[in-house]
Amino acid sequence: MTTPDPVAPVAKASFEAVTKRFGSGDDAVQALEPVTLELAANAFVCLVGPSGCGKSTLLNLLAGFETPTSGRVLMEGRPVTGPDPKRGVVFQQGALFTWMSVEENVAFGPTARGKPAAEAARIAAHYVEMVGLGSFARRYPYELSGGMQQRVGIARALANDPEILLMDEPFAALDAQTRELLQEQIKRIWQETRKTVLWITHSIEEALFLATEVVVMTARPGRIKARYAPTFAQSRDPAVVTSPEFVRMKAEIFGLLREEALTAQRQEEER
Amino acid sequence: MSSAAQAALRRSRWLNAGSFLALLAAWFLLTLPLVGGKPLVPPLFLPSPFAVADTFATLLKNGYQGKTLLHHIGISLFRFGVAFAISLVTAVPLGLWMGMNESVKAVLDPPIEITRPMPKLALLPLLIIWFGIGEVSKIVIIVLALFPILSISAMQAVRAVGTRKIQAALALGASRRTIFRRVIFPASLPGIFTGIRVSIGLGVTMLVGAELIATTAGIAFMAMSASDFLLTNVVIVGVLVMAVIGYALDLVARALENRIVHWGGKEG
Numbered sequence: 001m002t003t004p005d006p007v008a009p010v011a012k013a014s015f016e017a018v019t020k021r022f023g024s025g026d027d028a029v030q031a032l033e034p035v036t037l038e039l040a041a042n043a044f045v046c047l048v049g050p051s052g053c054g055k056s057t058l059l060n061l062l063a064g065f066e067t068p069t070s071g072r073v074l075m076e077g078r079p080v081t082g083p084d085p086k087r088g089v090v091f092q093q094g095a096l097f098t099w100m101s102v103e104e105n106v107a108f109g110p111t112a113r114g115k116p117a118a119e120a121a122r123i124a125a126h127y128v129e130m131v132g133l134g135s136f137a138r139r140y141p142y143e144l145s146g147g148m149q150q151r152v153g154i155a156r157a158l159a160n161d162p163e164i165l166l167m168d169e170p171f172a173a174l175d176a177q178t179r180e181l182l183q184e185q186i187k188r189i190w191q192e193t194r195k196t197v198l199w200i201t202h203s204i205e206e207a208l209f210l211a212t213e214v215v216v217m218t219a220r221p222g223r224i225k226a227r228y229a230p231t232f233a234q235s236r237d238p239a240v241v242t243s244p245e246f247v248r249m250k251a252e253i254f255g256l257l258r259e260e261a262l263t264a265q266r267q268e269e270e271r
Numbered sequence: 272m273s274s275a276a277q278a279a280l281r282r283s284r285w286l287n288a289g290s291f292l293a294l295l296a297a298w299f300l301l302t303l304p305l306v307g308g309k310p311l312v313p314p315l316f317l318p319s320p321f322a323v324a325d326t327f328a329t330l331l332k333n334g335y336q337g338k339t340l341l342h343h344i345g346i347s348l349f350r351f352g353v354a355f356a357i358s359l360v361t362a363v364p365l366g367l368w369m370g371m372n373e374s375v376k377a378v379l380d381p382p383i384e385i386t387r388p389m390p391k392l393a394l395l396p397l398l399i400i401w402f403g404i405g406e407v408s409k410i411v412i413i414v415l416a417l418f419p420i421l422s423i424s425a426m427q428a429v430r431a432v433g434t435r436k437i438q439a440a441l442a443l444g445a446s447r448r449t450i451f452r453r454v455i456f457p458a459s460l461p462g463i464f465t466g467i468r469v470s471i472g473l474g475v476t477m478l479v480g481a482e483l484i485a486t487t488a489g490i491a492f493m494a495m496s497a498s499d500f501l502l503t504n505v506v507i508v509g510v511l512v513m514a515v516i517g518y519a520l521d522l523v524a525r526a527l528e529n530r531i532v533h534w535g536g537k538e539g
Contacts, residue, residue, distance in 0.1 A: 065438050085444030095435040098534040099457040108453070109443035142534055153439075160443060 011038035011074075012196040013062055013087075013164055018071035020057050030221040031057045034071060037215065037224065039164070044190055044197040044233055046207035046214045048257060050264035054222030055200045059166050062198060063089050075164070085113055088157030090167045095153060096141040102152050103128055103137040109160035127155040130189065147178035154186070158193070167199045171206065183209055184238055191236075204253045208232055208246055216256050219264035226256055295320070318504045323511070326504035335493050335505060344512060347490045350406060351478050351520075354413035358470065361414075362421035363463060369422065370429025370459070371451070383419045391416040392480045399485060409481040416477045417470040424469070428462025429455055461535040464528040471524055475517040490516070 020032040031054040047055045060066040064083040073080045107124035131151035171179045214228040302319035330340040369376040402408040482491035494509025
């Protein structure tokens, strides 16, 4: 093992030639071919790719829920050995604690990490306010809309003040209008907090609107097919999505993803 | 709730009440001397509601075989309560443990699964040899019936807790202890309550079964003993009291369930 070079800036997190194989023998599925990817500090990296391409596997590896078959997953130069509050995770849905109110959900992280109840409550109130749910703090998740539930999930992850936010298709189950509003909110939150973000999505538009780096993945086994560095994330104008540059990049990625989606479809039919 | 759903609910309430009243009316019709001075069914087989109400009042005042009606009810509730409490505090923790730990499950699952389909009442003669005809054999037989239901429902509830909730808690920095106490246990409560409600129904059934044999007090004993003397009124009072007890216990469990697991089954 080498110690990180003190001169070169260490990436916030990195995947070094990571592969992942599920199962064994004839049933084994190669989810990831060697993937090498760095998440620079403050970057907002979006992974896009067809279903089953291993996007979520990459996220689960960095979260510490899975271990790589080969290669290394590093956080600030040190191998990831398991889940850690430095890496907050937001799931698509079904991960809120349904028996806790909004504020209790958000206070869960600080409380679990030993903060006194009063301080945890203060932190929770701050983040509940940040996602615009101040007047719903005492409500329970089942009393909220899908979009509000996702905001609770985001506030809960932020309340631990993590260094990285890992978001697994957080808006996939929401309707288009709600999704657009939440994308604007997430962009504002990212511009305020400058967390490093790894975001998984099916939506090219969402990726271009939010990301400082878009990583396009191939069909299974997942590899990196192309990388883009859009600049639209710096903008505060929702209308940026209609600019010619945005439209051109979107069309290009759309073309790439279409090829991969067709491959993925063939794979499914062959199974 | 939409107005259509409200209308449907109102409609089914009316039908509920109507079907109940129809049964009551049938009882009146069959037992009152409406035509020719004699009821359709002789009182020996089915006394009239008025006669049963009279008997109920007499039993309340004078008791049955020297013991008041409340005494008999009390004895029955005591047996049920003790057995239910013992089952709850042993079976639920064990079930939770089985759900958490694969080895514990591997050891305890076979004996529970093998004995589960066996009708526990069949063990009563053996239990009477072992523990005599006192309270112990009756409490043991109820515990034996409730234990598998409560432990298996708790185990299944734990195993059904969503992986994402546990992963979310891990990523938020929770220890194993915290995850059990604040995630797995509360997430299992709806499943545990389902087990509790099933076991209340079965527990009352077992109670009645145990009281029919070799005992001198209890509400089912009262009915059984009255049957020997063809005191149909007393038998019917006994049956109705047992029905009310079963219903009331279920109502209490449901009220507790609605209060404690208010989120029950609803995802968020």
